[in-house]
Amino acid sequence: MFTRNFLQTHRTPRLSEAEAASLEAAVIRTAEFRAKQIIVRQQVPLSQCTLLLEGFIERFKDTPDGRRQILALHVPGDFVDLHSYPLKRLEHSVAALTPVKVALFPHAAIRGLTDQSGTLTELLWRSTLIDAAINREWIVSIGARSAAVRLAHLFCEMYVRLERIGMTDGKVFAFPLTQIDLADATGLTPVHANRMLRQLREQGLVEFRAGVATILDWDALRSFAEFDPGYLFFD
Amino acid sequence: MFTRNFLQTHRTPRLSEAEAASLEAAVIRTAEFRAKQIIVRQQVPLSQCTLLLEGFIERFKDTPDGRRQILALHVPGDFVDLHSYPLKRLEHSVAALTPVKVALFPHAAIRGLTDQSGTLTELLWRSTLIDAAINREWIVSIGARSAAVRLAHLFCEMYVRLERIGMTDGKVFAFPLTQIDLADATGLTPVHANRMLRQLREQGLVEFRAGVATILDWDALRSFAEFDPGYLFFD
DNA sequence: CGGGGCCTTGAACGTCGTCAAGCGATGTGG
DNA sequence: CCACATCGCTTGACGACGTTCAAGGCCCCG
Numbered sequence: 001m002f003t004r005n006f007l008q009t010h011r012t013p014r015l016s017e018a019e020a021a022s023l024e025a026a027v028i029r030t031a032e033f034r035a036k037q038i039i040v041r042q043q044v045p046l047s048q049c050t051l052l053l054e055g056f057i058e059r060f061k062d063t064p065d066g067r068r069q070i071l072a073l074h075v076p077g078d079f080v081d082l083h084s085y086p087l088k089r090l091e092h093s094v095a096a097l098t099p100v101k102v103a104l105f106p107h108a109a110i111r112g113l114t115d116q117s118g119t120l121t122e123l124l125w126r127s128t129l130i131d132a133a134i135n136r137e138w139i140v141s142i143g144a145r146s147a148a149v150r151l152a153h154l155f156c157e158m159y160v161r162l163e164r165i166g167m168t169d170g171k172v173f174a175f176p177l178t179q180i181d182l183a184d185a186t187g188l189t190p191v192h193a194n195r196m197l198r199q200l201r202e203q204g205l206v207e208f209r210a211g212v213a214t215i216l217d218w219d220a221l222r223s224f225a226e227f228d229p230g231y232l233f234f235d
Numbered sequence: 236m237f238t239r240n241f242l243q244t245h246r247t248p249r250l251s252e253a254e255a256a257s258l259e260a261a262v263i264r265t266a267e268f269r270a271k272q273i274i275v276r277q278q279v280p281l282s283q284c285t286l287l288l289e290g291f292i293e294r295f296k297d298t299p300d301g302r303r304q305i306l307a308l309h310v311p312g313d314f315v316d317l318h319s320y321p322l323k324r325l326e327h328s329v330a331a332l333t334p335v336k337v338a339l340f341p342h343a344a345i346r347g348l349t350d351q352s353g354t355l356t357e358l359l360w361r362s363t364l365i366d367a368a369i370n371r372e373w374i375v376s377i378g379a380r381s382a383a384v385r386l387a388h389l390f391c392e393m394y395v396r397l398e399r400i401g402m403t404d405g406k407v408f409a410f411p412l413t414q415i416d417l418a419d420a421t422g423l424t425p426v427h428a429n430r431m432l433r434q435l436r437e438q439g440l441v442e443f444r445a446g447v448a449t450i451l452d453w454d455a456l457r458s459f460a461e462f463d464p465g466y467l468f469f470d
Numbered sequence: 471c472g473g474g475g476c477c478t479t480g481a482a483c484g485t486c487g488t489c490a491a492g493c494g495a496t497g498t499g500g
Numbered sequence: 501c502c503a504c505a506t507c508g509c510t511t512g513a514c515g516a517c518g519t520t521c522a523a524g525g526c527c528c529c530g
Contacts, residue, residue, distance in 0.1 A: 012323075043465065061371070064461050067379040071371045086361035088247075091368050091466040115353045118346055125360050126321035132367035133326050135374060136296070136306045142378045143422030144302040147518070178476065187378030192518050194478065226299050230278065231326040382486070413508060427486055429510065 002027050002103040005077025005165050006051060010127050012235045013119050022116060026109035027051075033096040039080070040094035046084040048106045052076050055100030056176055060184070061092040070185035071138075072131060073097075073158065073177075077165050083128045085110045098176045130233045137231045142187045145226070148196045150186045152225035155206045155213055160229050171215035175208070182208075237262050237338040240312025240400050241286060245362050247470045248354050257351060261344040262286075268331040274315070275329040281319040283341045287311050290335030291411055295419070296327045305420035306373075307366060308332075308393065308412075312400050318363045320345045333411045365468045372466045377422045380461070383431045385421045387460035390441045390448055395464050406450035410443070417443075 003024050007015070015023065030053065033039055039050065039057065057074040071092055074080045080094055085107050114121040134157070141150045155175075162173045177185070183193040201207045205221040207214040215221060238259050242250070250258065265288065268274055274285065274292065292309040306327055309315045315329055320342050349356040369392070376385045390410075397408045412420070418428040436442045440456040442449040450456060 059371075061375050063375065063379050069375045069379045071374055083364045083367065086357050087364055087368070087468060088470075091468075092371060111353055111357075114349070114356050118350045121349050121356055122321050122346075125363070128360070128364060128367070129318045129322055132318065132363070132370060133322070135367060135370040136294075136327060138374055139306055139370060139377060140296050140298065140304045142374060144298050144304045179478095180476075189519055190477085191479090191520080195518090198478085233322060233326075235323075414510095415508075424487055425509085426488080426511090430486090433510085 002030070002051065002053060005053070006079070006127070009077050009161075009164055009234075010123060010130075012126070012233075013122050015119060015123060019117050019120050022113055023120060026105050026113055027103045028106055028109070030101060030103050033100050033102070035096055035098050038093060038095045039100075039102070040084070040090055042091055042093045043089055045089050046081065046107070048104045049082045049085055049110060050080045050094075051082075051103045051105065052078050052080055053101040053103055056097040057094060057100060058097050058181070058185075059092050059094050068184045069187065070181065072134060073185065075158075075161055075165060075167065078131075079124075079127055082110075082124060083131070085124075097181070126233075133231045133233065147186070147188050147192055148199055149225055150188070151182065151193065151196050152200060152205060152221055153227055154182070154186060155200075155208070155215070156222055156225045156227035156229075157232070158213070159215060159218075160232065160234075164234065171218065173213055174211060175213040176211040178211075237265070237286065237288060240288070241314070241362070244312050244396075244399055244469075245358060245365075247361070247468075248357050250354060250358060254352050254355050257348055258355060261340050261348055262338045263341055263344070265336060265338050268335050268337070270331055270333050273328060273330045274335075274337075275319070275325055277326055277328045278324055280324050281316065281342070283339045284317045284320055284345060285315045285329075286338045286340065287313050287315055288336040288338055291332040292329060292335060293332050293416070293420075294327050294329050303419045304422065305416065307369060308420065310393075310396055310400060310402065313366075314359075314362055317345075317359060318366070320359075332416070361468075368466045368468065382421070382423050382427055383434055384460055385423070386417065386428065386431050387435060387440060387456055388462055389417070389421060390435075390443070390450070391457055391460045391462035391464075392467070393448070394450055394453075395467065395469075399469065406453065408448055409446060410448040411446040413446075 007020065040046065052074050054076055057080050058070050059072040060068055060070045062068050081090060084090055141153050145153065158175055159168065159173060162168050167173060179193050179197065180190045183190040186193065197208050204216050205224055206216055242255065275281065287309050289311055292315050293305050294307040295303055295305045297303050316325060319325055376388050380388060393410055394403065394408060397403050402408060414428050415425045418425040421428065432443050439451050440459055441451055
């Protein structure tokens with residue numbers, strides 16, 4: 001069941017059994033990547049899409065002056081480059097944060113799915129647009145929230161997304177990023193990210209150590225972060 | 236020809252004449268809005284999509300503490316809320332920056348188009364994903380570029396997008412935002428945006444006055460802004 | 471044992487934000 | 501027709517949030 005987590009997080013529109021079976025059957029093969037390995041390089045023409053089965057993936061872009069901006073984080077059940085189907089190439093790169101296992105869907109198979117069913121089309125399209133909604137929420141975070149709030153918001157988002165696929169253990173979840181990665185995701189320097197993490201910990205909101213996050217006070221964290229999960233479209 | 240500007244900016248995949256005619260025929264009516272009028276309110280269920288014909292539109296989100304973040308700017312030929320088709324509602328709001336004229340496509344008509352042609356599906360889907368690519372470039376701008384570079388990048392983007400639909404006059408183009416809007420789009424304060432605009436003008440890169448932008452030195456501006464138009468997918 | 475990530479902390483600096491005041495243009499009502 | 505309010509733009513002074521530079525610690529791995 002390659003598509004179990006995907007269907008778990010994308011319940012609207014609901015597929016018929018036949019449609020779900022077609023989606024599952026569109027996988028030609030699986031693949032594995034090591035941590036830090038680049039999975040998709042920007043601007044390279046693509047002919048298949050990647051569904052993340054196990055592990056964590058990042059999408060990022062490097063700027064000419066050597067800075068690096070993480071654009072999105074992906075968890076199991078996320079299509080990491082479904083948008084390559086209409087776009088044919090990506091304008092950013094995709095890399096594994098941990099060892100990962102993925103399922104591959106040839107573009108031709110996606111085309112087959114969209115020809116077959118308007119509902120399947122809508123579901124796949126929708127999933128790319130939820131990614132876009134997350135991108136926009138990150139714009140709000142980076143553009144309009146302070147460093148500490150930004151980090152808190154990211155912890156909220158990841159907690160909720162991981163909780164949905166059963167990858168949390170109470171208020172504890174694996175979040176295998178370095179502080180440098182967190183800084184690259186939030187537009188901060190590693191030094192300042194470190195200081196803000198300490199502050200969040202001392203405020204009793206969230207603790208982050210060795211790639212593991214522990215929510216200390218969910219209500220307080222959520223309110224501190226101005227977190228409203230509507231943008232994740234968990235309908 | 237409601238869809239002329241849209242087809243002008245979205246040349247891939249190419250539609251057959253019949254497909255282009257179907258797209259054009261999917262419009263049920265046009266509508267007009269006054270400047271500053273809200274066109275789509277966040278979280279309200281939608282049943283139609285809006286194609287911008289004339290004028291400028293913004294997408295934005297307000298934060299609890301009263302800040303406002305502009306998420307995207309739209310020019311004629313852009314679908315401003317095509318993503319409401321798979322999502323059914325938006326997590327942000329849409330407003331007119333100037334008096335605007337739009338064409339409306341019922342969701343049911345979009346469904347008809349996607350049922351009819353995989354190529355039409357791909358084109359519409361693609362256009363929503365180009366919006367997403369622009370969102371991601373804004374993440375890079377806000378997260379990793381300095382205030383002056385950020386503004387310069389925005390001028391580059393708008394110049395290229397407007398040039399494509401014939402809305403530039405040499406190196407001059409109407410860009411009907413206030414300095415406050417520019418600040419809200421770039422995550423700056425109006426005061427600082429003002430200072431950076433002065434700097435860009437004094438450096439001989441770009442001038443912005445009364446809603447009109449003038450590129451003073453395109454090559455210098457482009458290089459200062461680290462601008463690479465690849466993310467706009469002008470294929 | 472040495473080297474390289476990653477984390478942590480301090481000190482100094484600078485970009486950007488805040489507060490405040492004044493200007494010009496526009497518009498509205500007395 | 502003028503008084504006055506509003507809005508957007510501009511500039512100065514000051515302060516803060518976040519960056520930069522630097523050093524040291526820990527841990528893992530070769």
